[in-house]
Amino acid sequence: MTTPDTSAAAPPFGRALCAMVTPFTWEGALDLDGAQRLAEHLVGEGCDGLVLSGTTGESPTTTDAEKADLIRAVRQAVGDRASIVAGVGTADTRHTVELALTAEKAGADGLLVVSPYYSRPPQDAVEAHFRQIADAAGLPVVLYDIPGRTGTRIEPETMLRLAGHPRIVAVKDCSYDFLAAQKVMGRTDLAYYAGCDEHILALRAVGGAGYVSTVANVIPRHLRSVLDAFEAGDTPVSARLQRRAIPLIEAMMSAGLPGAVTAKALLGTLDLPGGPVRAPLRPAGREATDGLRAVYEELMSGS
Secondary structure, three states: OOOOOOOOOOOEOEOEEEEOOOOEOOOOOEOHHHHHHHHHHHHHOOOOEEEEOOOOOOHHHOOHHHHHHHHHHHHHHHOOOOEEEEEOOOOOHHHHHHHHHHHHHHOOOEEEEEOOOOOOOOHHHHHHHHHHHHHHOOOOEEEEEOHHHHOOOOOHHHHHHHOOOOOEEEEEEOOOOHHHHHHHHHHOOOEEEEOOHHHHHHHHHOOOOEEEEOHHHOOHHHHHHHHHHHHOOOHHHHHHHHHHHHHHHHHHHOOOOOHHHHHHHHHHHOOOOOOOOOOOOOOOOHHHHHHHHHHHHHHHHHO
16 A cells, blocks of 8 residues: 655654643552553553643642652653653743743653633734743743633634744644644644544644544553554554544543543553542542443454
8 A cells, every 4th residue: 555645754752642641649649650650551552752741631730849740750761762741831921931941851852832721812922922931941842722721722823923933843733623723734844733532543644743642541552553554554444443432532532521530530440540630620430430441342342
């Protein structure tokens, strides 16, 4: 088969990235040993990179010190076998800069920066926010566009301007605006990562870099196989694998519970580190957990 004609540029952090949960002990403390074991498992199962302290990593309820400790522990565990992208985005530009500098010192390879939330700044202020962070730290920056959570999207014209900054290199796209994503991809060198698992193959097929996936916490090998089949030129197999994952993607991401909750519920049934979630999140109940495990088993029985 002929290999698909896709973007030739090597993605800055690899293609298969997991938005890793942050394991906690049952007493609620940061579980660094668990984080190391989970990170080693995910890398061993095909993840090129790990995104720490994103939404799935419960960043709103971890302290600045815990975020830095997590980076150091995971770096110690995975060494140079995987990239580490640190979520540092907040609603406060000054605080975000502080987190970016701390993440750099702790050993991160890149920064994931969400648009400022709640205050809903205009686009010129959004642009200035990202530029200030990219100017302050020496690490490459991933713009995180998720207007459904932040209330403020990064408009395509803003993306085009930010693409000129030498340290702004990638986008995690949760905009659900596939047309806009392709327009920006066609006019810039930004590496686009699918932030919505149902878009993994679709975005890669038009030149996307890969994915940053919550569902990869529990099926890292399967999602990696979607990309591997596509890279090998076997688009029908890649499509079949993508479709097979849809019931689990829907159960984990669109059934009413946050991804951190569903991922940790499933990890617990798989005897992998995760532990509880922190308030205001609440753990999945037994019925929800059993339902997730049933969908997972159905997927794995046909993989």
